[in-house]
Structure formats: structure tokens, C-alpha cells
Amino acid sequence: MLNFSYKNPTKLVFGKDTISSLGSNIKSDSIDKVLLLYGKGSIFKNGVYDLVTESLKNNNIEFIELSGVKPNPVLSKVKEGIDIVKNNNLKAIIAVGGGSVIDSAKAISAGSCYEGNVWDLFEGNGKLTKALPIFTVLTLSATGSEMNCGGVITNEDEGKKWSFGSPLLYPRVSILDPSIQSTLPTKQTVNGAVDTITHVFEAYFGGTKNTDMVDELSEGIIRTVIKHSKILINDSNNYNSRCELSFAATLALNGLNGLGRLGDWSSHSIEHSLSVLNDISHGAGLAIIMPAWMKYVYKEDICKFAKMGRNIFNINECDDEKAALSAIEALKNYYKEIGAPTTLKEVGVSFKDLDFVADNAAMSAPLGTFKKLNREDIYKILQIAFE
Amino acid sequence: MLNFSYKNPTKLVFGKDTISSLGSNIKSDSIDKVLLLYGKGSIFKNGVYDLVTESLKNNNIEFIELSGVKPNPVLSKVKEGIDIVKNNNLKAIIAVGGGSVIDSAKAISAGSCYEGNVWDLFEGNGKLTKALPIFTVLTLSATGSEMNCGGVITNEDEGKKWSFGSPLLYPRVSILDPSIQSTLPTKQTVNGAVDTITHVFEAYFGGTKNTDMVDELSEGIIRTVIKHSKILINDSNNYNSRCELSFAATLALNGLNGLGRLGDWSSHSIEHSLSVLNDISHGAGLAIIMPAWMKYVYKEDICKFAKMGRNIFNINECDDEKAALSAIEALKNYYKEIGAPTTLKEVGVSFKDLDFVADNAAMSAPLGTFKKLNREDIYKILQIAFE
Numbered sequence: 001m002l003n004f005s006y007k008n009p010t011k012l013v014f015g016k017d018t019i020s021s022l023g024s025n026i027k028s029d030s031i032d033k034v035l036l037l038y039g040k041g042s043i044f045k046n047g048v049y050d051l052v053t054e055s056l057k058n059n060n061i062e063f064i065e066l067s068g069v070k071p072n073p074v075l076s077k078v079k080e081g082i083d084i085v086k087n088n089n090l091k092a093i094i095a096v097g098g099g100s101v102i103d104s105a106k107a108i109s110a111g112s113c114y115e116g117n118v119w120d121l122f123e124g125n126g127k128l129t130k131a132l133p134i135f136t137v138l139t140l141s142a143t144g145s146e147m148n149c150g151g152v153i154t155n156e157d158e159g160k161k162w163s164f165g166s167p168l169l170y171p172r173v174s175i176l177d178p179s180i181q182s183t184l185p186t187k188q189t190v191n192g193a194v195d196t197i198t199h200v201f202e203a204y205f206g207g208t209k210n211t212d213m214v215d216e217l218s219e220g221i222i223r224t225v226i227k228h229s230k231i232l233i234n235d236s237n238n239y240n241s242r243c244e245l246s247f248a249a250t251l252a253l254n255g256l257n258g259l260g261r262l263g264d265w266s267s268h269s270i271e272h273s274l275s276v277l278n279d280i281s282h283g284a285g286l287a288i289i290m291p292a293w294m295k296y297v298y299k300e301d302i303c304k305f306a307k308m309g310r311n312i313f314n315i316n317e318c319d320d321e322k323a324a325l326s327a328i329e330a331l332k333n334y335y336k337e338i339g340a341p342t343t344l345k346e347v348g349v350s351f352k353d354l355d356f357v358a359d360n361a362a363m364s365a366p367l368g369t370f371k372k373l374n375r376e377d378i379y380k381i382l383q384i385a386f387e
Numbered sequence: 388m389l390n391f392s393y394k395n396p397t398k399l400v401f402g403k404d405t406i407s408s409l410g411s412n413i414k415s416d417s418i419d420k421v422l423l424l425y426g427k428g429s430i431f432k433n434g435v436y437d438l439v440t441e442s443l444k445n446n447n448i449e450f451i452e453l454s455g456v457k458p459n460p461v462l463s464k465v466k467e468g469i470d471i472v473k474n475n476n477l478k479a480i481i482a483v484g485g486g487s488v489i490d491s492a493k494a495i496s497a498g499s500c501y502e503g504n505v506w507d508l509f510e511g512n513g514k515l516t517k518a519l520p521i522f523t524v525l526t527l528s529a530t531g532s533e534m535n536c537g538g539v540i541t542n543e544d545e546g547k548k549w550s551f552g553s554p555l556l557y558p559r560v561s562i563l564d565p566s567i568q569s570t571l572p573t574k575q576t577v578n579g580a581v582d583t584i585t586h587v588f589e590a591y592f593g594g595t596k597n598t599d600m601v602d603e604l605s606e607g608i609i610r611t612v613i614k615h616s617k618i619l620i621n622d623s624n625n626y627n628s629r630c631e632l633s634f635a636a637t638l639a640l641n642g643l644n645g646l647g648r649l650g651d652w653s654s655h656s657i658e659h660s661l662s663v664l665n666d667i668s669h670g671a672g673l674a675i676i677m678p679a680w681m682k683y684v685y686k687e688d689i690c691k692f693a694k695m696g697r698n699i700f701n702i703n704e705c706d707d708e709k710a711a712l713s714a715i716e717a718l719k720n721y722y723k724e725i726g727a728p729t730t731l732k733e734v735g736v737s738f739k740d741l742d743f744v745a746d747n748a749a750m751s752a753p754l755g756t757f758k759k760l761n762r763e764d765i766y767k768i769l770q771i772a773f774e
Contacts, residue, residue, distance in 0.1 A: 210630070
């Protein structure tokens with residue numbers, strides 16, 4: 001296990017009928033004027049918009065709205081938000097939505113307190129010394145952004161989907177009422193499950209030995225996601241399963257699962273480049289990329305993949321390599337069972353596009369820690385993922 | 388799963404050679420004069436005293452020492468600490484030791500900012516509105532006090548060993564270097580393992596259904612503790628196992644394992660009364676009491692005990708009741724294997740003492756949530772625990 005330092009100050013408010021506590025949580029921080037950020041119209045259909053605005057009004061909190069955050073959130077919308085915040089002297093950002101809205105809120109929070117171009121922070125230039133408080137109401141469990149301090153934004157002009165982070169960007173309070181996710185399209189529940197599992201595996205295969213306690217947490221999160229995602233694709237209203245899936249998604253990326261190990265994150269990098277190409281949803285892209293990555297790298301640590309097979313997929317096989325290969329197959333089969341895509345071909349990527357994706361991902365090469373990947377490796381993984 | 392609200396602001400600094408960061412962590416909070424609290428002499432033998440004081444001096448932090456905190460920490464020492472803090476206008480408490488020192492630090496922190504008698508806060512009278520910052524250097528992983536906001540103190544005059552807590556009492560920073568625990572007597576490592584396991588079970592059998600994700604965390608913590616405590620009783624210097632056991636102990640009671648469920652805590656209450664009688668170490672008392680509690684209550688939810696057997700002790704038994712009983716037996720056998728006592732007789736309690744313990748515990752009756760216990764139930768559990 002590696003040395004680590006961990007501090008996560010986000011207050012997580014979890015459960016049914018908790019959204020109405022938003023206003024009082026903001027008010028107790030003496031904040032009276034905020035940006036209310038959301039995506040498309042789903043929060044009007046599921047009643048969340050009404051709950052949020054009523055709670056703000058009840059606590060005399062003024063708000064200016066900015067809607068239209070896209071699933072792969074873009075820099076231009078972030079800049080629009082920063083302008084509104086600065087022009088109106090707003091004191092906090094309220095993100096109502098999934099990871100794309102929360103990530104945008106983080107970038108707006110940072111950019112509103114940063115003198116230069118907010119993209120500097122993604123490029124590793126510029127230093128963030130303060131940020132506006134962020135409050136979130138989560139409507140789709142997937143990215144874990146509700147309880148961490150990072151985010152991913154696409155710079156449309158430069159064709160870069162990059163991440164950034166700062167301890168200043170932990171949400172002050174995140175409200176997670178799993179019951180409101182019962183109206184999600186199945187596809188989004190599935191994508192959330194895949195995203196969660198991939199977050200866990202990025203750390204699990206993080207190239208660090210002797211990590212029993214976090215491995216236990218990792219395996220437990222994934223078993224929970226597998227069990228309850230299978231229930232939810234047939235019974236979207238199952239509140240218990242919504243709770244389990246939501247809580248698992250938050251735990252997958254609130255930092256705990258990464259403690260004491262390096263993390264790999266090359267599947268995420270490759271997927272980000274894939275979504276620059278065709279705006280594929282993040283979860284769908286990960287369902288395709290990560291099993292291909294696994295097939296390409298498993299020989300670096302066959303034992304760990306065999307452990308994954310035995311502990312997560314109940315594979316009863318003494319030979320480590322057979323167990324490892326069966327584990328990867330079991331993951332793909334589970335993705336197929338819940339309706340996630342498992343090949344690039346299925347989502348409309350053509351073979352000649354692989355070069356673009358490999359070039360884009362190789363901008364940050366070498367990727368990963370489990371096996372360091374250069375452009376050639378990335379291309380081979382994309383070939384495996386193709387069909 | 389029940390609704391919950393969770394916020395844990397403690398910064399955990401974990402790993403080898405991290406103690407020297409104490410001073411800079413305190414200094415960054417602009418604190419220059421502190422109480423340095425510890426127990427007996429062990430921190431002189433293992434070098435921790437030198438590391439701590441050197442780090443304080445290097446950062447120009449003045450300190451006044453108070454030593455002699457006992458394993459079952461007492462109110463008189465807490466009051467001594469409060470007087471020193473008030474008379475010298477100290478700005479923070481530095482706890483160097485195990486749970487007893489950290490719990491005392493919490494009580495001193497609270498009492499230094501509270502006008503009345505600090506014991507009011509244990510009795511549920513009086514309201515804490517501020518507290519002094521607490522920094523800890525953990526030397527014995529067991530109670531989890533390094534990353535939570537509660538504590539237990541014995542009021543010697545009134546014969547009460549009671550708990551208290553406040554969100555104001557989370558340590559600001561806790562430093563956990565597992566390598567310094569290699570010189571612990573085996574008995575203390577064993578007691579720490581038992582304490583950790585009991586914390587987990589108190590929540591696991593918390594009388595709440597549909598808690599898959601936290602059950603996974605619970606079972607993972609206990610499997611980790613069992614595996615690595617067995618290694619450590621033969622190889623006290625094993626750094627990896629020290630890391631796993633330490634990290635597991637922190638996770639067992641930093642709040643996560645209790646999320647979404649009620650918790651029972653009657654074994655802890657009964658043990659506290661036992662230690663009022665004969666100053667038994669907390670872990671040893673729990674190793675005796677909890678399996679007896681399990682035998683007395685398992686019929687309330689046989690399935691949950693069968694789950695414990697199958698998932699933690701690998702019990703391959705279809706019949707739920709047989710699996711449940713085997714699970715309790717397996718826990719006792721594990722305690723015997725690592726050298727923990729499993730009967731009251733072994734630790735010098737006589738049969739006639741059971742009345743005193745039952746009376747003392749019944750002061751807070753009814754205990755628990757899994758099965759509500761009154762004096763008669765408590766006495767029966769003590770009878771089971773006797774031999």
C-alpha cells in the first residue's frame with residue numbers, strides 16, 4: 001500500500017424527500033444569490049425543478065438560471081456561466097443534474113475566481129487559490145462527481161476532452177434522492193452502472209500490490225452494481241436497488257477506492273478521445289474500451305485478473321490465466337446482458353476512425369500505470385474493441 | 388436503506404514516515420501553542436515522542452505536556468487537561484496515542500470551550516457550540532477515534548463509562564504511520580482487531596434491511612482484519628499487514644460503515660459496564676461479550692447471521708440456522724486462535740459480579756435495536772458469556 005493523504009469535506013445528504021433541504025443548506029452558509037445550472041428538460045418532467053426552486057424561494061435565495069448543459073459538457077457553456085456569475089456577483093453555483101452539470105459547475109466555480117482563461121487550469125497552467133461554493137442535486141448516479149473535486153470538460157475548438165481538479169472544488173453539500181432516478185431511461189441507468197464499475201477498476205488495476213482492504217471495497221462496489229443494475233433494467237422503480245446503485249456510484253469515486261494505490265485511468269483517457277470523435281455517451285464508450293484494454297494488458301498481472309474473476313464473477317477455476325480470461329469474458333457478458341454496447345462497430349465507429357482516436361488519446365501518452373501505453377498500444381486496444 | 392447525512396472533514400495522513408508532517412499541519416492553521424497529551428511511556432520507547440516534539444519545535448509551536456492518560460480514560464484526567472488549556476490559553480490539543488488519548492483530547496477540546504461541567508455533555512445536558520482543534524498521531528489502531536467525532540470517558544466518581552460526540556470534535560488532521568505499531572505487545576494488536584470487528588458488527592446487525600453496499604464494506608473490513616491479524620500475531624513487523632489492519636480499523640468507525648442503518652451497540656454498552664467493574668481492556672471485553680450477545684439474539688434474523696457465516700467465514704451450509712450457529716462458533720474460534728479471551732471466567736470475573744454489570748448496563752436500558760434488551764436480557768447474555 002502506498003502512503004496517502006485523504007480529506008473529503010463534502011456533506012452527502014442521501015435518501016427520499018431530501019431535495020427540499022437544499023435551500024436551508026445554502027442559507028446556513030449565508031449565501032443569498034446563486035447560479036442555478038442544469039441540462040435539458042428532464043428536471044421539469046421528474047419534478048426536481050419545482051422542488052429545487054421552491055426550496056430556494058422558501059429560503060429567500062435569489063437565483064439566475066442557466067440551462068442547456070450537454071451530456072459531454074463543453075467549454076463554451078462553462079464560459080457562459082462564468083460571465084453570468086461575474087456580471088451578477090453570484091455567490092455560489094447550484095448544479096442540478098448528473099456529472100456533466102456538476103463538472104460544469106466546478107469549472108464555472110473555478111473560472112469565476114480565476115483571472116485568466118479557465119482552460120489554463122485544464123492545461124496545468126495557472127493556479128487556483130479560491131473558488132465559489134458548489135451545491136449539487138444529483139439526478140443520475142454515474143460519475144461520482146457529487147463527492148469529489150474533479151471534472152471533465154470538452155474544449156470544442158481544440159478537440160480536447162480533458163480533466164481538472166482542485167481540493168477547492170469539493171461540493172459543499174450534495175443531495176442524492178435515489179427515488180427521482182426511477183424515471184431515467186434504462187440506457188442512462190446502464191451507462192451509470194458501467195461508469196461506476198470502470199471507476200473502480202481503474203483503481204483496482206492501479207499497478208500497486210498489497211491493497212487488500214481497498215480491493216475488498218472495490219469488489220464489494222462492483223458486486224453491488226452488478227446485482228442491482230440487473231434488477232433495475234426490469235424494475236426501474238425499485239427504490240432499494242436505486243439506493244444501492246446510487247450509493248455504490250458515489251463510493252466508487254469519492255476518493256476512498258483509490259487510496260494507497262496509483263490508479264491507471266487509461267481506459268478513461270481513450271474513451272474521452274472516442275467521445276471527441278462521435279459524442280458517444282461516456283458509459284457506453286467505457287463498456288467498449290475497458291474490456292478491450294483488459295484483454296490487451298492482462299498478462300502484466302494475471303493473478304489480479306484471476307482474483308477479479310474469482311471474487312467478483314464467482315469463477316471457479318484453478319488455473320490463473322484461464323480464470324483471468326474468463327473474468328474479462330464475464331464482464332463483457334454482463335455488459336451485453338444489461339444492454340451496454342461492447343464493440344465500436346455497434347456504435348457507428350468505422351475502422352478508419354481508429355487512427356483519429358489513437359492520435360487524440362496519444363496527445364497525453366504514455367497513458368496508464370498497469371502497463372504504460374503509447375500510440376501503438378492504444379491503436380491495438382481500439383482494434384480489439386472494434387468488433 | 389435509511390436516509391442519512393454524512394460529512395467527515397478529518398484529513399487522514401497515512402503511511403510510513405508521516406509523523407514529521409505534524410508541525411506543518413498545525414502551523415498551516417496558524418496555531419502556535421498547544422497541549423501535548425499522551426499516555427504512559429510507550430511513545431518514548433518507539434521514538435514517536437521525539438518525532439512529534441521535533442516536528443513541533445521545527446515549526447515554532449510551543450507545547451505543554453500532559454501525560455498519564457489511562458487505557459480506560461477517566462474524567463479526572465480530562466478535567467486536569469481542561470484546566471491546563473484554560474490557564475495557559477492553549478489553541479489546540481495534540482493527542483499522541485490510541486483511542487483513550489484521542490477520546491480524552493476530544494473531551495478536553497469540548498470542555499475547554501464549555502462553561503459548565505464537561506460531564507454535562509455526556510449526560511445529554513448542555514450544548515456544545517465550539518471546540519478547540521484536535522490533531523492526532525495514532526499509535527494503536529483500534530477505536531477508530533482518529534477519524535470520527537465521538538469518544539468514551541469513565542466518570543470514576545459515579546461509576547459510569549459513557550460516550551459523547553459532536554461534529555465539532557472531528558480531528559482536524561490524524562496521522563497514522565502503521566510502522567510504529569510493530570513494537571506493540573501482541574495483546575494490544577489482538578484487542579485492536581477485536582474492537583474493529585465489533586464496531587463493524589454493531590452496524591452490520593443494526594436492525595435495518597436492504598443494506599447490500601454497506602454490508603459489502605462490513606464483510607470486507609472483517610475479512611481483512613481476520614487475515615492480517617493472523618499474520619501479525621506471528622510477524623509483528625509485517626508492514627503490509629500493519630497497513631491493512633490500521634486502514635481497516637479506521638474505516639470501521641469513520642461513519643461509512645454505519646450509513647443507511649441504525650446500529651445496535653448493545654455489546655459496547657455491556658462491555659463498558661464490565662470495564663467499570665474490573666478495568667478489563669475494551670477489546671478483550673468485546674471478544675467475550677459480542678459472541679454471547681450473538682448467541683442470545685440470532686433468532687431475530689437468522690438469515691443475516693447465515694450471511695455473516697457464508698460471506699465472512701466461508702461456511703458452506705444450506706440450512707440457515709446451522710450456518711448462523713456455525714458463524715458464531717467461527718468467530719469465537721478465531722478469537723481463541725489469536726489469543727483473545729472468550730469467557731468472563733478467564734478474565735477473573737466471578738459469577739456474583741454479573742449482577743453488578745447487569746445493573747450498571749441497565750442504567751441505559753433498553754439497549755440495542757436488533758433486539759431491545761432490558762436488564763433480564765443483559766443478565767442472560769452475561770450468563771452465556773461467563774464460561
